[in-house]
Amino acid sequence: MNYHRFKLPEAYCPKCSRKVELLFSEETSALPQFYICFKCKTIGQFGLGELSANEFPAFSTERKKEIKEIIEEIPDKYKYKAQGSQLRLEEKSDTYTRRWLSLYEYEKAFGEELGFETIDFREDKRLCKWCNQPLEGRRRSFCSDRCSRNYGKATFFKRGISTLPYRIASRDRFYCRITGEDLAITNRFGVRIPASNQQLEIHHLIFVSNGGSDHETNLLTVSKQVHKEYHKGEINTVQAVEKIKAEQLLRHSDKMYTKK
Incomplete structure (x- = not known):
């Protein structure tokens, strides 16, 4: 047929x-x-x-x-080393390279959607997200179309980060989970915007090389400095990260590792 x-x-x-x-x-x-x-x-x-x-x-x-x-x-568009892994097989070179999972691949690998789609730092919802001026009429987010465009450029078109790590950063409200350092940008109006200040990185609690997955329970928002210190073996940083890792493994070990 x-x-x-x-x-x-x-x-x-x-x-x-x-x-x-x-x-x-x-x-x-x-x-x-x-x-x-x-x-x-x-x-x-x-x-x-x-x-x-x-x-x-x-x-x-x-x-x-x-x-x-x-x-x-x-058939899948790409082949991965294991379910939930970010090691993707490149057909031309026949080698595995690291790529963040797309939202579609995340949902297929773990059977669940990744939330944290929108984030709003405003304490007062009556103020503009971009310039912090009072909203008028029926406006709920921006006081003008210009503010809306500028916000969109900063948080989407020029954010310089893949969707999955961006949502993990949104989950952690763009703060380093170890030091509490603010990793979001502040615009010219002094407003905190959900976009990386170029010091933000996402750490795998279970390393990718050890079978760690891209599930959100295995991912941690940290600063570049903290990430560097951890991989160098700085004792205080390692202890802080390992404490979070142990807590996550107690509750989510089935999601933190990839599956063959």
Whole structure:
């Protein structure tokens, strides 16, 4: 049974009026035929209409198991040394290089989403996130579009850090977990912004070389100086980090190590 995916000028989504992609079988029209809209995420079957979303719980336990086994056959874009590892196989050189997991890869590896998506340092929510001026009218975050753009540049477009470590830093509110040093930038208005001041690093409690994963329980926000001291073996720093490591292992050892 072969399905063909294509578009036709007269095929539009009934919800948003955008062009849809069609999925038709080559052999017979007796098989289900579908239309897919990637704008409003509508999937419809000809003769039945729009298909309901989030119907997975309706399946029996046995069928759910079968479905999960089937989707495991979907090939991954990249190959990693182990589940949850950031050691990615580079096909051209046939060697492993270190790459932070994407949010998609994180969710697939650990079966959970990584939170800490947004962070707001404001103590007074009536003030602008960027310039600290009072908000007027219906504005809830920025007093002007210019402030919104400047904030976006600092915290996203020019933040110079991958998404996963950025969210770990957000979890720790951009403070070093060992010394309490402030690792966020302060803009020209004297406002603390959730972006690295270039002294922020993320430490793996269980080293990647020892099978440590990229799960958030294995990651710690530290300053460059602390990171350097730890790997040099400075006693006080090592003791402080190892204390946190021991506490995490008691509760999350199953997530802190990669799985074959």
